Amino acid sequence: MRKLTYRDIRVACPLGWDVFDADGTLLLRRGYVVETEKQMRGLVERGLYVADDYPDVAGEPAAPPQTSFDPFWLWDDIQSKLVRILRDVESQEFVEERIGGLALLVCVLADKDPDAALGAILLKDIERYAYTHVLHVAVMAAILAKKLGWGDGDRRDLVCVALSMNVAMIPLQTELTKQHAPLSEEQRRAVAAHPAQGAELLRRAGVGNERWLQAVALHHCRQRLAADSLVRPDAAAIAELVRTLDVFCAKISARAYRQALLPPVAARDLFIRERAQDSPFLGLLIKEVGLYMPGTFLKLSNGDLALSVRRGASVDTPRAVALSRGDGAPYLEAVKRDTARPEFTVTSVIPREQVRHRLNLSRFWGYAS
Known part of the structure; x- marks a missing residue:
């Protein structure tokens, strides 16, 4: 090679x-x-x-492009490409390769700055929810799979499943995010049918990876996992991880009929719902996102309104940037706060809709001066 x-x-x-x-x-x-x-x-x-028998494409080695990494720019780039692929997947060429390429970029995003990637889940625009939700799941899947020690090929297939799991219900999902009334019986049948329909749609579009297709078909059903499937993931293990993250990410996203749940509340609800089933991924999820997932707004003991930007040494001590003082006066520049210090401990979580500050995400995470 x-x-x-x-x-x-x-x-x-x-x-x-x-x-x-x-x-x-x-x-x-x-x-x-x-x-x-x-x-x-x-x-x-x-x-x-x-393969080493392929000829070189060009002559002299070229220097790397002189561009700096910005996770929020990369997030937007991935999302725009994902929309173009998924909105009419059957008319696309090289669907398996194109989604696979996006999966690689998701892994790059998750590996280079997982805290910024988690922050984007809570703070980036979710106007196109049907497309954004699967990116949320894909990013979290890439982060958790790395902690599980899954290999590059396993992670890639996992992220491909997350990105494509709802391909057969995008118009319906868009409709449901704006709907206040309960699902009709026809809508319930459509939601129940979309995993199998999605797998078939992907197959017709040229996806030949059977583990990927099988996991898409299974991702709405609770899976009983083989003993070694957490080490060598099969389709059932991939589907079960995607299912767990699908539920969690749906809870922390707003709907027309309800506000988004705060991450610790969503994690608690999921724990109560899943504990009887002994979910193999729930504990890892809670440990990785922490009580104050990056992107969460916080009230600190000194009165500051702050934004969690990086996970800390423990689940309840994130690193944050202060946006304003206790009297409401904004800081001219975001001020770093380590909530492990007694004077900056977290006293409460503030819903995003109560925050009126303009947010420069690249600057908060250190990617802009």
Whole structure:
């Protein structure tokens, strides 16, 4: 195998070969189009390989593009590409490769700054909920799968399932987010049928990965997992992790008929709902997001209104930036606060709709001056 460099990939040009990870797992098929320099940078930094009998694409090695990583820009880039793929998936070419490429970018986002990725779940716009929700699930899936020690190929398939799980119900899901009335019987049947319909739709669109298709078909049903499936995940384990995150992410997102639940409340509700089933992923989820998931607004013991930006040494001591003082006067610049210190402990959680501050996410997470 030969490792690809920046000189081997051209933006907006189809790949000339199948591309693998270091373990030999197929990541991108020949013909996949890398659409931006940032996408190219993320893919090359992750490590891409081709069979060593393929000729070089270009002559002299090129320097990496001189662009800085910004997780919130990457989030928007992934979402815009996802919308283009999913809104009419049967008319797309290279669907498996294109979703697989987005899965790689999700993993880059989750690996390079998981706290910023979690913050984006709570703070980025959710106007196109049907598309944004699956990105929420995919990001959290990438983070948890890394903690579980799943290999690159397993993580990629998991994220592909998360991104594509609702492909057969996007119009209905968009309708339901605006609906105040309970689901009609016809809508209930459509929701129940969408996993199997989604798997079939993906198959017709050219997805041939059977584990991916099977997990999409199973993702709404509680799965009984084999003893070693948390180490070597099968379709059932992937579906069960996606199902758990699907429920959690739905709870922390607003609807027309209810406000979003705060992450600790959503985690508690999920724990109560799932504890009798002994969910294998719930404890890890709660540990990873903490009581004050990045993106949560906090009231501190000194009176500050603050925003959680990074998880701390324990689940209840996030690192935060203070936005305003106790008297409501805003800070000219966001001030760092370590809530592990007695004078800055968290006293309460503030719902987002009560916060009127303009939010510069790139600056809060240290990506802009």
